[in-house]
Amino acid sequence: MKEKKYADVIIDISHEKVDRTFQYKIPEALRETVLVGTSVMVPFGRGNRLTAGYVVEITDQAEFDEEKMKEIYSLSKQKVSPSEDALKLAVFLKETYGSTMIAALKTVLPVKREVKAKEKKTIVRQMTGEEIRSLLAESIRKHQTGKTRFLAALTEEKKLPYELVTGKLHIAPSTIKSLISQQVITVETESYYRNPVRLETGRREEKKLSNEQQAIVDTVIADRDAGICKTYLIHGITGSGKTEVYLSLIEETVKRGRQCIMLIPEIALTYQTLLRFYKRFGDRVSVLNSSLSEGERYDQCERARKGEIDVIIGPRSALFVPFEKLGMIVIDEEHEPSYKSETMPRYHARETAEYLASLKGASLVLGSATPSLEAYSRAKKGEYELFTLTRRLTGGRLADVSVVDLRKELKEGNRSIFSRKLQELIEDRLSRKEQIMLFLNRRGYAGFVSCRSCGLVMKCPHCDVSLSQHRGGKLVCHYCGYEMQEPKKCPSCGSPYILGFKAGTQQIEDQIRKRFPGAGVLRMDADTTRRKGSYEEILSSFAGEEADILLGTQMIVKGHDFPKVTLMGVLAADLSLNDSDYHCGERTFQLLTQAAGRAGRGVRKGEVVIQTYQPDHYSITLAANQDYEAFYEEEMGYRELMGYPPAEHLLAILFTSKEEGQALAAAEETGRILRNYQEESGRSDGSVIGPSKAAVSKINDIYRFVIYCKEKDYQKLLIYKELTENYRKNLPGNSAFVQFDFDPVNTY
Template sequence: MKLVHVYIEHAAMQLNRTFAYDGGNFNVQRGMRAVVPFHHRELIGFIDKVEEIDDRDAAGFPYELKKIVDVIDDRPLICDELFELASWMSHYYIAPMISCFQVMLPAKLKPRTTRHTIKTEVWVRYVKSAECLTVKQKAALQKLRESQEMLRSDFYAKYKSVGKKLLEKGCAEAFFKEASAHRQIRPGTASPFTLSEEQQNAIACIQGWKKHHVHLLHGATGSGKTEVFLRLAQDVIEQGKQVLILVPEISLTPQMVKRVEDRFGSQVAIYHSALNNQEKYEQFQLVYKKQVKIVVGTRSAVFMPFHDLGLIVMDEEHDASYKQENAPRYHCRDVAIWRGQYHRCPVVLASATPSLESYARAYKGKYQLVEMPGRINQQFPQVQLVAMRNAVRRGDDYLLSQELLNAIKARIKRQEQIILLLNRRGYTPILRCVSCGHVQMCPHCDIAMSYHKEEQLLKCHTCGHQEPMPYACPACGAHTWRYLGAGTQKLEELLHQQLPEAKLIRMDADTTSRKYAHQQLLQRFEQHEADILLGTQMIAKGLDFANVTLVGILNGDALLNRTDYRCVEMTFDLLEQACGRSGRGDKKGEVIIQAYDPAHYAIQLAAAHQYRRFFKEEMKYRHIAKYPPYAYLGSLVFIHRDQKIAGKDAHNAAKRLYGKADRILGPSELTKVKDEYRYRIILKGKDREALVELLMETYQYHRSQKLHSRLELDIDPLVLD
C-alpha cells in the first residue's frame, strides 16, 4: 500500500508535523493537495512524502490508517525547492509548515477547507465540415479550424448568427476551459539608452564577481539603477533563464511594469496585492506553466514557482514593506537570498538608502558593494531647510511656510510640476474638545481617531473602525472641537484656498483604495493633468517624472517622535528618497524640507545627500544600545482581552527568561488594539539560533501550561513601537 505523509491545514505549532494516511488508489505525489479525515472533519493538506509499504507493516501500526478522501491536483503545486524553502522558513521564523505553504500560493490554491472555485470560460473548437453550409458558414468554420480554438464570446462577436448555426449543426462544439491571463502578444523594444560609465561599471562588477552572489547596489536617486536592472535581465533572458524584480509597494509597480514591458513585451507577469484572487491565480499559472520570463511584483512574488532563476533584483531593499506582519513573519530579503543560493544566481539589493544591516554586511565584505554616487543628469537638487518654529512665529501658516508657497507659485507659473509629501492621511489626526480637553479615541484601540472631512467620519487607522463626526463633545456636551495636526486632506484644502488656479492630485490610502487607482493617478500626473501631486510616503520613492522640479516635505521630522529604534533611519530614508523625486530631467531641481528640528543630524545629512556619514553616525548609537546589526532581536507579545491575564503571563515569562539571553527588555505594555491588551518582551543576543531556540522553548512552555493569552513570536522584528 501507499503510505502518504500529509501536513494538514491546521496552522498551530503543536501540529507542525505530518500525519500518515493510506493513499488508496489515488495518484499521489509530493506537493499535491489532498483531502484527509482529521478528528471527525475533513481538512486539506499538502502531501510531503509517499512510500510503498507492505500490508503486514501497515497492520502493525499502533493506530488505524485512515484513507485519503480525495486528491485535488493532477500534478504537484509545491516543487522540491519550495518544500525546502518552507522547511527553512518554518525553523528560521518559528512558523508552522502549513502557514509557509499558504503564503507561497495565491488564494485560490491555498490549502483551506473553504476553497475558491477556479474561473472557467466557454471556448469553441472545430469538429467537422458539412456539405450544407453557406459560403459565410464555410469561411467562419475555416477560420476556426485554422485557429484550432477560440473564446465563444470572440467567435460570436466575429461571426454572430453564423457561429451559432455552426454549433447547432455540430460542425463546432463548445467546451469549458480554465480562464487564463489574456496577454497581448507584442515584442519588446531595444534599449534606447546609452549607459553612463557608472552604469557600465556596475553591470560589469555584478556579472564578473564570482565570490559572492549577493550584491548591494548603492546608487543615488536618479543614478539609473533601473536601466542596470534591465540590462542584467536582458542578458539573463538571452541565456534562457528567468528574472524576478521585486518592488516594495503597489505605488511603485506601474512605472516599473511599464519600463519592463516596454523592454520585454509580453514576457512579463505581474503579481501584487491589488490584483483580485482570479488575477493572482492567472499570473501564478503563467509562471507555473513556464509561459513568461520575467515577474515584477511586491513581497509575495518572491514565492513564484520559478524553475530556472537567473537573476533576482530587490529594488528599494531598505523598505519595511518587505517584512511580513503575520505568521510566517518572513523578510522578503532573506527569502530572495535563499532562492538565489538555491538557483546559484545573483541577487541584487538596490537602494539609494540601504538598510543599515545590508550596508554593514557589504562594508564587511559579506555582500559585494557596488556604488553609483552620481546622477545621470549630473545634477542634484538644491535643498533648503525651513525651521517651522521661526516660520510660525513670523506669522506663516503652520502647515505651509512662505518659502514653500512662493516656490510652488513660481513652478506653476513656469508650467513645471510639484510633489508635496505629508506622511499622514485624513484631515486631522486628533480631535480635541477645547472646553474639557476630551480627545475622541477609538473604542477598540488606545489611539486617537482621525477626522476625515470629506466623508464627515472619524476613522481609526489601526483597526479600521469608523463613526460619524460627533456634533457635540460626548464628555461635556460643548460644541468646541479643535483640530490638532494636519493630514493630506487638510493640506489639499489649504492649497485650494491659497492657489485656486492650481490643479491637484491627492494620493494616499483613501484615494488609492479602488483598483488600478495608483496607475491612473500617476498616469494623470505624468500627462500633466495636475500641477501638484500631494500624498503620503507612497509618493516618496521610485517615481520618475522629468517635469517635477520642486519637492516640498512637510513635517520632515515627524518620524523622529516615534519611540522605535529605527525612527532616525526611517527619517533619513524618507527625506533622501523624497529629495530624489526632484530635478530628474533636464531642469534644475529644488527641495524644501520643513521641520521643527532641522538641526537633527538625520535631516542635515539627508539634505546634503551624505549616506555614508549618516551610516557611521547612526551605527554609533546602534552599537551603544546593542541593536541590529550589532545584535539579533526576538519579540514575544502576550495578547488577551483581559489586561490582567496578558500582563501576568508576560511577567511570568520574563522571570523564566532571566539570564538566558544577553539582554531582556520588558515586559512593556503596548497600546490596546482591537479590544486586546498587549505586553511585549524583547530579547537581544549575538547568536540568532540561540534566540530562536529560546523563543521556541517559551512558546512550548506557554502551550504546555495551557495559558489563556495568545503568544506571538517574531524573530528580527523591524518595528518596536
C-alpha cells in the same frame, strides 16, 4: 528504492496544537500519484472529518501500529501543491521566524487553489458558402429570424466569436445546438491566460550604460558565468541609473536561459517599472501583486511554472513565484519596511531571498540610494559585495536643498502649512509651466480630536488609540474600523471646545486649491488609490502633464521619475521623527533623501524645500546634504550604544488574548523561563526586557503584551523562540496567542 507506504502530512489547520506531522497509509491506488508536496484529503480527528493537508515526507517506516493508522482518502482537487523547494522554503520560514508549518506553507504558495482557465469559444462554419446560402433562403421562407441573422453572418465569415453570436446577434443556445447537430457549424474552445497588464509597449528602449554601471554588470555576470552566486549591494544616489543596471543584469541572465524576480516595495511603482521592462522584454515579463484577481494571480503562476515568462515584478510576495530556473533576484529600494511581513511568519524578504538564491543557485542584487543599516553593515563586513554609483545620469545634478525652520515662520506670523519660501517657489514653477511634488507623511483628515477645556482625547472603545477625524463629521478607528459621529460637546465636561488637530492630505489639497486656484492638483494616498488601477491612472495623468501639483504620502517619493518636476516640497519633515521606534531617525533620513531625489531629474535644475520644527537633527541636516556615509556612522553609533539592530539582534514576543489577565500571565511566565535559562547557562551579555503593555495595548478588544530580547548571536534568539513555543504548547487552547518578530521593523 524506498516503498511508498506511509505519508507524513501537515494538516491545514493554523493552530499550535496540530503544528506537527500526522502519519497516514498511502492506499495502493494512490502510490504513484502521492508525492512530497501533494495536497491530499485525509480523515482527521475523532469524527474523521475530511480535512486538507500537505505531504511533507514519504517513508517505508511506520511510526506506530499500522492497524490503527488511517488512510489518505484522496488527492485534493482544489488545493495547489507546493514543490519540493517551496517545502524547504516553508521549513526555513517556520524555523527562522517562528510560525506554524501550515502558515509557512501558505506563505510560500502565491496561489492557494486552482482556478478554472478562461476559455474563448469560436463558431466555425463546416459547409460551403453555397450550402449556407441555400439554408439561408430556407430560413427566410420559414420566417426563422434568429437563424436568418446567424446564417447571413456565416455567408460572409467562416469563423465568428461565440460572444458576438450570442450577444450582438442575439442567437439562442438552442439554435446553435441545432446547427451543430446538423453539422452546419462546430464550436472550438481555446483556453487563454488572464493578462493583468495591458500596456502599449512602443519601441524597445535601451540606454548606453556609463562606465560605473557597466562595471557592475560585467562583475556580476562574470561571477554568474563562473558559477559564483552571491549577494551584491548597489548604493547609488537618486537618479544614478540603478534601474538600467537591473535591466541589463536581468537581460544577460535571461539570455543564459534563467528566470528573474524583480521585487519592488510598493504597488505604486509597478506602472512605471513595468513600462520600462515591457519595452525591453515584451510579454515575457509579468506582474504579481495584491491588486490582481485570484484568476490573474493563478494564471501568472502557471505561466511562470511552465517557463512562459522570464521576469516577474512585484512586492515581497512575488518572491514565491514558482520559477524552475531562477537565476537572479533583484530587490530595489531594499531599505523599505514593506519588505517585512506584518503577519505570521514575519519574514524579511532580504533574508528569505538570500536563502532562496542559495537553494536555486541564483544571484541576489540589492539596491538603494539609502541602504538599510543592516545591509550596509554587512557590505562593510564583506558579507555582501558593495558597488557605488556616484553620478546622476538623468540629465541633471542633485537638487539644491533648503531647510526651513517652521518655528521661525510661526514667530514671524505665518500660520499657513506652506512656508513663505515654498509659496514663492510654487508660484514661480506654476508660472514657468513646470511640475511640483508635495510630500506629507500623513493621510486623509487623520487628526485626533480633543477637548481644549479638560484635555479629553476621543479614543476607540475597542482599541488603545485615538480616533481619526474624517470628512462628514466622522471619527474613525484605523485599527478596527469603529466609527462614530463627531460630538458637538465634550462627553466628559460638556465644553463646546472639542476640536481636531488636522494635518492630512485632504486638508492640504483644499488649501492648495484656495491658495493656487489655477493649478491642477492630483492627490495620491491610501484613500485615492483603493480602486484597482487608480495608482496607474494618477501616475500616468501626472506624467502626461494633466496636473501641475502631485500631493501625496510616502508612495509619491519612492522611485518615480518625472523629468518636468523641478520642485519638491516636504511639508512636515519631522513627523516621522516623533515615532516611538528606534528606526525613526533612519526612516526620516531615507524619506527625505528619496523625496529630494524626485526633483531635477530632467535637464532643468531642481529645488527641494524641507519644512521642519527640528532643523538641527542629524537626520534632517545630513539628508539635506545627501550624505549617507556620515548618517551611517552617526546612526550606527546610536545603535551600538543602545544594543539595537544591526549592532545586536532583537526578538519581539507578542502575547495577545481577549482576557487581559491571561495575556499578562503568559507573558510573565515566559519572561521568567527566559531569565532562568540565561542564569542557568551562566550568561550575562543578553537581555530580556519586559513584559510590558504594547504601545497599542488593545486592538479590537484584544489585549497585547510584549517581551523584547536582545542578543548579539541570532541563534540564541532562536533558543528563546523554542523555549517560548514549548511553554505555549502546554497552555490550555483558549489561553494567550504568541507571535514572534525577529529584528522587527516596527515596535509594538
